[in-house]
Amino acid sequence: MNRTFLLAISLAAVTTVAAAGPIEDQIRFRQSAYSFISWNTGKIKKQVVDQPATYNKEQVIAAANAIAAVANSGLGALYGAGTDQGTGWKPTQLKPEFFKQPDEARRLAIEFNTAANDLARIAQGGDLAAIKAQFGKLSETCKGCHNSFRQRD
Amino acid sequence: MNRTFLLAISLAAVTTVAAAGPIEDQIRFRQSAYSFISWNTGKIKKQVVDQPATYNKEQVIAAANAIAAVANSGLGALYGAGTDQGTGWKPTQLKPEFFKQPDEARRLAIEFNTAANDLARIAQGGDLAAIKAQFGKLSETCKGCHNSFRQRD
Incomplete structure:
Protein backbone atom coordinates (compact mmCIF):
# COMPACT_ATOMS: atom_id res chain seq x y z
CA MET A 1 0.00 0.00 0.00
CA ASN A 2 1.29 3.44 -0.91
CA ARG A 3 0.82 5.11 2.45
CA THR A 4 2.22 8.46 1.34
CA PHE A 5 -0.46 8.52 -1.30
CA LEU A 6 -3.18 7.30 1.00
CA LEU A 7 -2.68 9.16 4.23
CA ALA A 8 -4.63 12.36 4.41
CA ILE A 9 -3.73 15.44 6.38
CA SER A 10 -6.51 17.86 7.01
CA LEU A 11 -8.24 19.79 9.70
CA ALA A 12 -11.92 19.91 10.44
CA ALA A 13 -13.89 21.89 7.97
CA VAL A 14 -17.26 21.42 9.52
CA THR A 15 -17.23 20.98 13.26
CA THR A 16 -14.57 21.82 15.77
CA VAL A 17 -14.42 21.18 19.46
CA ALA A 18 -12.42 22.72 22.24
CA ALA A 19 -8.83 21.74 22.96
CA ALA A 20 -8.26 18.02 22.68
CA GLY A 21 -5.80 17.65 25.50
CA PRO A 22 -2.00 17.54 25.63
CA ILE A 23 0.01 17.95 22.44
CA GLU A 24 1.03 14.30 22.47
CA ASP A 25 -2.61 13.19 22.65
CA GLN A 26 -3.60 15.47 19.78
CA ILE A 27 -0.80 14.09 17.62
CA ARG A 28 -1.58 10.49 18.53
CA PHE A 29 -5.29 10.90 17.84
CA ARG A 30 -4.72 12.50 14.47
CA GLN A 31 -2.14 9.89 13.49
CA SER A 32 -4.75 7.31 14.43
CA ALA A 33 -7.41 9.07 12.37
CA TYR A 34 -5.27 9.24 9.23
CA SER A 35 -3.97 5.72 9.69
CA PHE A 36 -7.55 4.47 9.96
CA ILE A 37 -8.38 6.48 6.83
CA SER A 38 -5.44 4.90 5.02
CA TRP A 39 -6.75 1.43 5.82
CA ASN A 40 -10.08 2.36 4.29
CA THR A 41 -8.65 4.13 1.24
CA GLY A 76 -9.34 20.65 13.56
CA ALA A 77 -9.38 20.23 17.34
CA LEU A 78 -6.30 18.02 16.95
CA TYR A 79 -4.25 20.80 15.37
CA GLY A 80 -3.71 22.98 18.41
CA ALA A 81 -0.83 25.44 18.68
CA GLY A 82 2.50 23.70 19.08
CA THR A 83 1.46 20.42 17.52
CA ASP A 84 3.98 20.81 14.70
CA GLN A 85 6.45 19.47 17.25
CA GLY A 86 6.00 16.40 19.37
CA THR A 87 5.45 12.68 19.31
CA GLY A 88 2.20 10.75 19.29
CA TRP A 89 2.59 7.18 18.08
CA LYS A 90 5.63 8.60 16.25
CA PRO A 91 7.08 12.09 15.72
CA THR A 92 4.63 14.34 13.93
CA GLN A 93 5.22 15.18 10.29
CA LEU A 94 3.18 18.40 10.43
CA LYS A 95 5.16 21.34 9.02
CA PRO A 96 5.24 24.68 10.87
CA GLU A 97 3.88 26.20 7.64
CA PHE A 98 0.50 24.77 8.63
CA PHE A 99 0.13 27.47 11.27
CA LYS A 100 1.46 30.25 9.04
CA GLN A 101 -1.06 29.62 6.26
CA PRO A 102 -4.39 29.11 8.04
CA ASP A 103 -6.47 30.13 5.02
CA GLU A 104 -4.72 27.59 2.81
CA ALA A 105 -5.01 24.92 5.52
CA ARG A 106 -8.73 25.62 5.78
CA ARG A 107 -9.17 25.55 2.02
CA LEU A 108 -7.46 22.15 1.79
CA ALA A 109 -9.50 20.83 4.69
CA ILE A 110 -12.76 21.84 3.07
CA GLU A 111 -11.63 20.24 -0.19
CA PHE A 112 -10.91 16.99 1.63
CA ASN A 113 -14.20 17.05 3.52
CA THR A 114 -16.19 17.74 0.39
CA ALA A 115 -14.44 15.00 -1.56
CA ALA A 116 -14.91 12.49 1.26
CA ASN A 117 -18.61 13.23 1.64
CA ASP A 118 -19.09 13.10 -2.13
CA LEU A 119 -17.38 9.71 -2.23
CA ALA A 120 -19.66 8.35 0.50
CA ARG A 121 -22.68 9.55 -1.47
CA ILE A 122 -21.42 8.21 -4.81
CA ALA A 123 -20.45 4.85 -3.30
CA GLN A 124 -24.13 4.29 -2.50
CA GLY A 125 -24.89 4.35 -6.22
CA GLY A 126 -22.64 1.40 -7.01
CA ASP A 127 -21.35 2.89 -10.29
CA LEU A 128 -17.76 1.65 -10.34
CA ALA A 129 -16.52 4.25 -12.83
CA ALA A 130 -18.07 7.09 -10.89
CA ILE A 131 -16.63 5.77 -7.63
CA LYS A 132 -13.20 5.46 -9.20
CA ALA A 133 -13.34 9.03 -10.52
CA GLN A 134 -14.38 10.41 -7.14
CA PHE A 135 -11.78 8.31 -5.35
CA GLY A 136 -9.21 9.96 -7.61
CA LYS A 137 -10.47 13.38 -6.57
CA LEU A 138 -10.28 12.43 -2.91
CA SER A 139 -6.72 11.18 -3.36
CA GLU A 140 -5.77 14.51 -4.94
CA THR A 141 -6.95 16.34 -1.85
CA CYS A 142 -4.78 14.07 0.30
CA LYS A 143 -1.76 14.81 -1.86
CA GLY A 144 -2.50 18.51 -1.93
CA CYS A 145 -2.32 18.77 1.83
CA HIS A 146 0.72 16.48 2.07
CA ASN A 147 2.59 18.60 -0.44
CA SER A 148 1.92 21.79 1.50
CA PHE A 149 1.96 20.74 5.12
CA ARG A 150 3.46 17.29 5.64
CA GLN A 151 7.11 16.45 5.93
CA ARG A 152 8.15 13.67 3.60
CA ASP A 153 8.73 10.19 5.01
CA MET B 1 -9.49 10.60 30.00
CA ASN B 2 -10.02 7.04 31.19
CA ARG B 3 -8.60 5.21 28.21
CA THR B 4 -9.17 1.76 29.65
CA PHE B 5 -12.82 2.66 29.93
CA LEU B 6 -13.01 4.26 26.53
CA LEU B 7 -11.03 1.99 24.25
CA ALA B 8 -13.12 -0.63 22.56
CA ILE B 9 -12.00 -4.01 21.34
CA SER B 10 -14.21 -5.74 18.84
CA LEU B 11 -14.24 -7.36 15.49
CA ALA B 12 -16.50 -6.61 12.60
CA ALA B 13 -20.00 -7.82 13.03
CA VAL B 14 -21.36 -6.69 9.73
CA THR B 15 -18.85 -6.58 6.91
CA THR B 16 -15.52 -8.27 6.62
CA VAL B 17 -12.89 -8.06 3.95
CA ALA B 18 -10.06 -10.34 3.01
CA ALA B 19 -6.74 -10.33 4.82
CA ALA B 20 -5.60 -6.84 5.70
CA GLY B 21 -1.90 -7.37 5.16
CA PRO B 22 0.98 -8.24 7.47
CA ILE B 23 0.32 -8.82 11.15
CA GLU B 24 2.00 -5.56 12.13
CA ASP B 25 -0.28 -3.60 9.77
CA GLN B 26 -3.40 -5.29 11.12
CA ILE B 27 -2.37 -4.47 14.69
CA ARG B 28 -1.47 -0.87 13.83
CA PHE B 29 -4.72 -0.28 11.96
CA ARG B 30 -6.86 -1.68 14.74
CA GLN B 31 -4.95 0.30 17.38
CA SER B 32 -5.61 3.36 15.22
CA ALA B 33 -9.29 2.52 14.93
CA TYR B 34 -9.78 2.10 18.68
CA SER B 35 -7.66 5.15 19.49
CA PHE B 36 -9.80 7.19 17.12
CA ILE B 37 -12.90 5.75 18.80
CA SER B 38 -11.50 6.72 22.20
CA TRP B 39 -11.09 10.32 21.06
CA ASN B 40 -14.73 10.37 20.02
CA THR B 41 -16.07 8.62 23.11
CA GLY B 76 -12.82 -8.27 11.75
CA ALA B 77 -10.33 -8.20 8.88
CA LEU B 78 -7.78 -6.81 11.34
CA TYR B 79 -8.00 -9.86 13.59
CA GLY B 80 -6.19 -12.36 11.42
CA ALA B 81 -4.55 -15.46 12.83
CA GLY B 82 -1.43 -14.68 14.79
CA THR B 83 -2.37 -11.10 15.65
CA ASP B 84 -2.42 -11.84 19.35
CA GLN B 85 1.33 -11.40 19.10
CA GLY B 86 3.14 -8.53 17.47
CA THR B 87 3.61 -4.79 17.52
CA GLY B 88 1.73 -2.13 15.64
CA TRP B 89 2.12 1.32 17.14
CA LYS B 90 2.81 -0.62 20.33
CA PRO B 91 2.66 -4.30 21.36
CA THR B 92 -0.83 -5.70 20.96
CA GLN B 93 -2.93 -6.33 24.06
CA LEU B 94 -5.12 -8.93 22.37
CA LYS B 95 -5.31 -12.11 24.42
CA PRO B 96 -4.89 -15.52 22.76
CA GLU B 97 -8.33 -16.34 24.21
CA PHE B 98 -9.83 -14.23 21.43
CA PHE B 99 -9.07 -17.00 18.94
CA LYS B 100 -10.19 -19.78 21.25
CA GLN B 101 -13.65 -18.31 21.82
CA PRO B 102 -14.83 -17.15 18.41
CA ASP B 103 -18.52 -17.34 19.29
CA GLU B 104 -18.02 -15.14 22.33
CA ALA B 105 -15.87 -12.74 20.28
CA ARG B 106 -18.58 -12.49 17.68
CA ARG B 107 -21.28 -11.97 20.28
CA LEU B 108 -19.33 -9.10 21.85
CA ALA B 109 -18.64 -7.59 18.43
CA ILE B 110 -22.30 -7.62 17.50
CA GLU B 111 -23.16 -6.05 20.86
CA PHE B 112 -20.66 -3.27 20.21
CA ASN B 113 -21.88 -2.68 16.67
CA THR B 114 -25.49 -2.57 17.73
CA ALA B 115 -24.78 -0.18 20.60
CA ALA B 116 -22.70 2.10 18.35
CA ASN B 117 -25.35 2.27 15.64
CA ASP B 118 -28.07 2.85 18.23
CA LEU B 119 -26.04 5.71 19.71
CA ALA B 120 -25.64 7.34 16.29
CA ARG B 121 -29.40 7.11 15.78
CA ILE B 122 -30.27 8.40 19.25
CA ALA B 123 -27.75 11.27 19.00
CA GLN B 124 -29.78 12.64 16.11
CA GLY B 125 -32.73 13.11 18.45
CA GLY B 126 -30.87 15.47 20.77
CA ASP B 127 -32.36 14.01 23.97
CA LEU B 128 -29.48 14.33 26.40
CA ALA B 129 -30.81 11.77 28.87
CA ALA B 130 -31.40 9.21 26.12
CA ILE B 131 -27.93 9.82 24.67
CA LYS B 132 -26.37 9.42 28.09
CA ALA B 133 -28.21 6.15 28.69
CA GLN B 134 -27.16 4.75 25.32
CA PHE B 135 -23.59 5.95 25.79
CA GLY B 136 -23.57 3.95 29.01
CA LYS B 137 -24.69 0.87 27.10
CA LEU B 138 -21.97 1.38 24.51
CA SER B 139 -19.35 1.75 27.23
CA GLU B 140 -20.48 -1.52 28.76
CA THR B 141 -19.82 -3.29 25.45
CA CYS B 142 -16.28 -1.84 25.40
CA LYS B 143 -15.65 -3.08 28.93
CA GLY B 144 -17.17 -6.47 28.16
CA CYS B 145 -14.69 -7.13 25.40
CA HIS B 146 -11.76 -5.69 27.34
CA ASN B 147 -12.52 -7.96 30.27
CA SER B 148 -12.58 -11.04 28.07
CA PHE B 149 -9.97 -10.40 25.42
CA ARG B 150 -7.69 -7.48 26.28
CA GLN B 151 -4.65 -7.61 28.50
CA ARG B 152 -4.67 -4.98 31.22
CA ASP B 153 -2.49 -1.87 30.82
Whole structure:
Protein backbone atom coordinates (compact mmCIF):
# COMPACT_ATOMS: atom_id res chain seq x y z
CA MET A 1 0.00 0.00 0.00
CA ASN A 2 1.29 3.44 -0.91
CA ARG A 3 0.82 5.11 2.45
CA THR A 4 2.22 8.46 1.34
CA PHE A 5 -0.46 8.52 -1.30
CA LEU A 6 -3.18 7.30 1.00
CA LEU A 7 -2.68 9.16 4.23
CA ALA A 8 -4.63 12.36 4.41
CA ILE A 9 -3.73 15.44 6.38
CA SER A 10 -6.51 17.86 7.01
CA LEU A 11 -8.24 19.79 9.70
CA ALA A 12 -11.92 19.91 10.44
CA ALA A 13 -13.89 21.89 7.97
CA VAL A 14 -17.26 21.42 9.52
CA THR A 15 -17.23 20.98 13.26
CA THR A 16 -14.57 21.82 15.77
CA VAL A 17 -14.42 21.18 19.46
CA ALA A 18 -12.42 22.72 22.24
CA ALA A 19 -8.83 21.74 22.96
CA ALA A 20 -8.26 18.02 22.68
CA GLY A 21 -5.80 17.65 25.50
CA PRO A 22 -2.00 17.54 25.63
CA ILE A 23 0.01 17.95 22.44
CA GLU A 24 1.03 14.30 22.47
CA ASP A 25 -2.61 13.19 22.65
CA GLN A 26 -3.60 15.47 19.78
CA ILE A 27 -0.80 14.09 17.62
CA ARG A 28 -1.58 10.49 18.53
CA PHE A 29 -5.29 10.90 17.84
CA ARG A 30 -4.72 12.50 14.47
CA GLN A 31 -2.14 9.89 13.49
CA SER A 32 -4.75 7.31 14.43
CA ALA A 33 -7.41 9.07 12.37
CA TYR A 34 -5.27 9.24 9.23
CA SER A 35 -3.97 5.72 9.69
CA PHE A 36 -7.55 4.47 9.96
CA ILE A 37 -8.38 6.48 6.83
CA SER A 38 -5.44 4.90 5.02
CA TRP A 39 -6.75 1.43 5.82
CA ASN A 40 -10.08 2.36 4.29
CA THR A 41 -8.65 4.13 1.24
CA GLY A 42 -6.51 1.03 0.75
CA LYS A 43 -9.61 -1.16 0.63
CA ILE A 44 -11.30 1.13 -1.87
CA LYS A 45 -8.16 1.39 -4.01
CA LYS A 46 -7.90 -2.39 -4.14
CA GLN A 47 -11.55 -2.97 -5.09
CA VAL A 48 -12.02 0.01 -7.38
CA VAL A 49 -8.63 0.68 -8.98
CA ASP A 50 -6.29 -2.29 -8.70
CA GLN A 51 -8.60 -5.31 -8.72
CA PRO A 52 -12.07 -4.22 -9.84
CA ALA A 53 -13.12 -7.86 -10.13
CA THR A 54 -13.11 -7.90 -6.31
CA TYR A 55 -15.50 -4.93 -6.06
CA ASN A 56 -18.02 -5.39 -3.25
CA LYS A 57 -20.56 -2.61 -3.06
CA GLU A 58 -21.30 -2.92 0.65
CA GLN A 59 -17.64 -3.00 1.63
CA VAL A 60 -16.84 0.08 -0.45
CA ILE A 61 -19.82 1.90 1.05
CA ALA A 62 -18.64 1.00 4.56
CA ALA A 63 -15.10 2.19 3.78
CA ALA A 64 -16.31 5.43 2.19
CA ASN A 65 -18.65 6.07 5.13
CA ALA A 66 -15.75 5.52 7.52
CA ILE A 67 -13.57 8.05 5.68
CA ALA A 68 -16.37 10.61 5.57
CA ALA A 69 -17.15 10.15 9.27
CA VAL A 70 -13.51 10.78 10.15
CA ALA A 71 -13.47 13.84 7.89
CA ASN A 72 -16.61 15.12 9.63
CA SER A 73 -15.41 14.37 13.16
CA GLY A 74 -13.82 17.73 13.90
CA LEU A 75 -10.16 16.94 13.29
CA GLY A 76 -9.34 20.65 13.56
CA ALA A 77 -9.38 20.23 17.34
CA LEU A 78 -6.30 18.02 16.95
CA TYR A 79 -4.25 20.80 15.37
CA GLY A 80 -3.71 22.98 18.41
CA ALA A 81 -0.83 25.44 18.68
CA GLY A 82 2.50 23.70 19.08
CA THR A 83 1.46 20.42 17.52
CA ASP A 84 3.98 20.81 14.70
CA GLN A 85 6.45 19.47 17.25
CA GLY A 86 6.00 16.40 19.37
CA THR A 87 5.45 12.68 19.31
CA GLY A 88 2.20 10.75 19.29
CA TRP A 89 2.59 7.18 18.08
CA LYS A 90 5.63 8.60 16.25
CA PRO A 91 7.08 12.09 15.72
CA THR A 92 4.63 14.34 13.93
CA GLN A 93 5.22 15.18 10.29
CA LEU A 94 3.18 18.40 10.43
CA LYS A 95 5.16 21.34 9.02
CA PRO A 96 5.24 24.68 10.87
CA GLU A 97 3.88 26.20 7.64
CA PHE A 98 0.50 24.77 8.63
CA PHE A 99 0.13 27.47 11.27
CA LYS A 100 1.46 30.25 9.04
CA GLN A 101 -1.06 29.62 6.26
CA PRO A 102 -4.39 29.11 8.04
CA ASP A 103 -6.47 30.13 5.02
CA GLU A 104 -4.72 27.59 2.81
CA ALA A 105 -5.01 24.92 5.52
CA ARG A 106 -8.73 25.62 5.78
CA ARG A 107 -9.17 25.55 2.02
CA LEU A 108 -7.46 22.15 1.79
CA ALA A 109 -9.50 20.83 4.69
CA ILE A 110 -12.76 21.84 3.07
CA GLU A 111 -11.63 20.24 -0.19
CA PHE A 112 -10.91 16.99 1.63
CA ASN A 113 -14.20 17.05 3.52
CA THR A 114 -16.19 17.74 0.39
CA ALA A 115 -14.44 15.00 -1.56
CA ALA A 116 -14.91 12.49 1.26
CA ASN A 117 -18.61 13.23 1.64
CA ASP A 118 -19.09 13.10 -2.13
CA LEU A 119 -17.38 9.71 -2.23
CA ALA A 120 -19.66 8.35 0.50
CA ARG A 121 -22.68 9.55 -1.47
CA ILE A 122 -21.42 8.21 -4.81
CA ALA A 123 -20.45 4.85 -3.30
CA GLN A 124 -24.13 4.29 -2.50
CA GLY A 125 -24.89 4.35 -6.22
CA GLY A 126 -22.64 1.40 -7.01
CA ASP A 127 -21.35 2.89 -10.29
CA LEU A 128 -17.76 1.65 -10.34
CA ALA A 129 -16.52 4.25 -12.83
CA ALA A 130 -18.07 7.09 -10.89
CA ILE A 131 -16.63 5.77 -7.63
CA LYS A 132 -13.20 5.46 -9.20
CA ALA A 133 -13.34 9.03 -10.52
CA GLN A 134 -14.38 10.41 -7.14
CA PHE A 135 -11.78 8.31 -5.35
CA GLY A 136 -9.21 9.96 -7.61
CA LYS A 137 -10.47 13.38 -6.57
CA LEU A 138 -10.28 12.43 -2.91
CA SER A 139 -6.72 11.18 -3.36
CA GLU A 140 -5.77 14.51 -4.94
CA THR A 141 -6.95 16.34 -1.85
CA CYS A 142 -4.78 14.07 0.30
CA LYS A 143 -1.76 14.81 -1.86
CA GLY A 144 -2.50 18.51 -1.93
CA CYS A 145 -2.32 18.77 1.83
CA HIS A 146 0.72 16.48 2.07
CA ASN A 147 2.59 18.60 -0.44
CA SER A 148 1.92 21.79 1.50
CA PHE A 149 1.96 20.74 5.12
CA ARG A 150 3.46 17.29 5.64
CA GLN A 151 7.11 16.45 5.93
CA ARG A 152 8.15 13.67 3.60
CA ASP A 153 8.73 10.19 5.01
CA MET B 1 -9.49 10.60 30.00
CA ASN B 2 -10.02 7.04 31.19
CA ARG B 3 -8.60 5.21 28.21
CA THR B 4 -9.17 1.76 29.65
CA PHE B 5 -12.82 2.66 29.93
CA LEU B 6 -13.01 4.26 26.53
CA LEU B 7 -11.03 1.99 24.25
CA ALA B 8 -13.12 -0.63 22.56
CA ILE B 9 -12.00 -4.01 21.34
CA SER B 10 -14.21 -5.74 18.84
CA LEU B 11 -14.24 -7.36 15.49
CA ALA B 12 -16.50 -6.61 12.60
CA ALA B 13 -20.00 -7.82 13.03
CA VAL B 14 -21.36 -6.69 9.73
CA THR B 15 -18.85 -6.58 6.91
CA THR B 16 -15.52 -8.27 6.62
CA VAL B 17 -12.89 -8.06 3.95
CA ALA B 18 -10.06 -10.34 3.01
CA ALA B 19 -6.74 -10.33 4.82
CA ALA B 20 -5.60 -6.84 5.70
CA GLY B 21 -1.90 -7.37 5.16
CA PRO B 22 0.98 -8.24 7.47
CA ILE B 23 0.32 -8.82 11.15
CA GLU B 24 2.00 -5.56 12.13
CA ASP B 25 -0.28 -3.60 9.77
CA GLN B 26 -3.40 -5.29 11.12
CA ILE B 27 -2.37 -4.47 14.69
CA ARG B 28 -1.47 -0.87 13.83
CA PHE B 29 -4.72 -0.28 11.96
CA ARG B 30 -6.86 -1.68 14.74
CA GLN B 31 -4.95 0.30 17.38
CA SER B 32 -5.61 3.36 15.22
CA ALA B 33 -9.29 2.52 14.93
CA TYR B 34 -9.78 2.10 18.68
CA SER B 35 -7.66 5.15 19.49
CA PHE B 36 -9.80 7.19 17.12
CA ILE B 37 -12.90 5.75 18.80
CA SER B 38 -11.50 6.72 22.20
CA TRP B 39 -11.09 10.32 21.06
CA ASN B 40 -14.73 10.37 20.02
CA THR B 41 -16.07 8.62 23.11
CA GLY B 42 -14.04 11.12 25.13
CA LYS B 43 -15.84 14.00 23.44
CA ILE B 44 -19.24 12.43 24.10
CA LYS B 45 -18.38 11.60 27.72
CA LYS B 46 -17.33 15.20 28.31
CA GLN B 47 -20.44 16.73 26.77
CA VAL B 48 -23.00 14.20 27.95
CA VAL B 49 -21.71 12.87 31.27
CA ASP B 50 -19.07 15.12 32.82
CA GLN B 51 -20.04 18.62 31.64
CA PRO B 52 -23.56 18.50 30.19
CA ALA B 53 -23.60 22.32 30.06
CA THR B 54 -21.15 22.00 27.15
CA TYR B 55 -23.47 19.70 25.16
CA ASN B 56 -23.39 20.51 21.45
CA LYS B 57 -25.82 18.45 19.44
CA GLU B 58 -23.92 18.58 16.14
CA GLN B 59 -20.60 17.67 17.75
CA VAL B 60 -22.11 14.70 19.57
CA ILE B 61 -23.78 13.54 16.34
CA ALA B 62 -20.46 13.78 14.51
CA ALA B 63 -18.66 11.84 17.23
CA ALA B 64 -21.37 9.15 17.38
CA ASN B 65 -21.36 8.85 13.59
CA ALA B 66 -17.59 8.43 13.67
CA ILE B 67 -17.80 5.64 16.23
CA ALA B 68 -20.54 3.87 14.28
CA ALA B 69 -18.64 4.17 11.00
CA VAL B 70 -15.59 2.58 12.60
CA ALA B 71 -17.76 -0.17 14.08
CA ASN B 72 -19.25 -0.80 10.63
CA SER B 73 -15.95 -0.68 8.76
CA GLY B 74 -15.15 -4.37 8.89
CA LEU B 75 -12.68 -4.48 11.77
CA GLY B 76 -12.82 -8.27 11.75
CA ALA B 77 -10.33 -8.20 8.88
CA LEU B 78 -7.78 -6.81 11.34
CA TYR B 79 -8.00 -9.86 13.59
CA GLY B 80 -6.19 -12.36 11.42
CA ALA B 81 -4.55 -15.46 12.83
CA GLY B 82 -1.43 -14.68 14.79
CA THR B 83 -2.37 -11.10 15.65
CA ASP B 84 -2.42 -11.84 19.35
CA GLN B 85 1.33 -11.40 19.10
CA GLY B 86 3.14 -8.53 17.47
CA THR B 87 3.61 -4.79 17.52
CA GLY B 88 1.73 -2.13 15.64
CA TRP B 89 2.12 1.32 17.14
CA LYS B 90 2.81 -0.62 20.33
CA PRO B 91 2.66 -4.30 21.36
CA THR B 92 -0.83 -5.70 20.96
CA GLN B 93 -2.93 -6.33 24.06
CA LEU B 94 -5.12 -8.93 22.37
CA LYS B 95 -5.31 -12.11 24.42
CA PRO B 96 -4.89 -15.52 22.76
CA GLU B 97 -8.33 -16.34 24.21
CA PHE B 98 -9.83 -14.23 21.43
CA PHE B 99 -9.07 -17.00 18.94
CA LYS B 100 -10.19 -19.78 21.25
CA GLN B 101 -13.65 -18.31 21.82
CA PRO B 102 -14.83 -17.15 18.41
CA ASP B 103 -18.52 -17.34 19.29
CA GLU B 104 -18.02 -15.14 22.33
CA ALA B 105 -15.87 -12.74 20.28
CA ARG B 106 -18.58 -12.49 17.68
CA ARG B 107 -21.28 -11.97 20.28
CA LEU B 108 -19.33 -9.10 21.85
CA ALA B 109 -18.64 -7.59 18.43
CA ILE B 110 -22.30 -7.62 17.50
CA GLU B 111 -23.16 -6.05 20.86
CA PHE B 112 -20.66 -3.27 20.21
CA ASN B 113 -21.88 -2.68 16.67
CA THR B 114 -25.49 -2.57 17.73
CA ALA B 115 -24.78 -0.18 20.60
CA ALA B 116 -22.70 2.10 18.35
CA ASN B 117 -25.35 2.27 15.64
CA ASP B 118 -28.07 2.85 18.23
CA LEU B 119 -26.04 5.71 19.71
CA ALA B 120 -25.64 7.34 16.29
CA ARG B 121 -29.40 7.11 15.78
CA ILE B 122 -30.27 8.40 19.25
CA ALA B 123 -27.75 11.27 19.00
CA GLN B 124 -29.78 12.64 16.11
CA GLY B 125 -32.73 13.11 18.45
CA GLY B 126 -30.87 15.47 20.77
CA ASP B 127 -32.36 14.01 23.97
CA LEU B 128 -29.48 14.33 26.40
CA ALA B 129 -30.81 11.77 28.87
CA ALA B 130 -31.40 9.21 26.12
CA ILE B 131 -27.93 9.82 24.67
CA LYS B 132 -26.37 9.42 28.09
CA ALA B 133 -28.21 6.15 28.69
CA GLN B 134 -27.16 4.75 25.32
CA PHE B 135 -23.59 5.95 25.79
CA GLY B 136 -23.57 3.95 29.01
CA LYS B 137 -24.69 0.87 27.10
CA LEU B 138 -21.97 1.38 24.51
CA SER B 139 -19.35 1.75 27.23
CA GLU B 140 -20.48 -1.52 28.76
CA THR B 141 -19.82 -3.29 25.45
CA CYS B 142 -16.28 -1.84 25.40
CA LYS B 143 -15.65 -3.08 28.93
CA GLY B 144 -17.17 -6.47 28.16
CA CYS B 145 -14.69 -7.13 25.40
CA HIS B 146 -11.76 -5.69 27.34
CA ASN B 147 -12.52 -7.96 30.27
CA SER B 148 -12.58 -11.04 28.07
CA PHE B 149 -9.97 -10.40 25.42
CA ARG B 150 -7.69 -7.48 26.28
CA GLN B 151 -4.65 -7.61 28.50
CA ARG B 152 -4.67 -4.98 31.22
CA ASP B 153 -2.49 -1.87 30.82
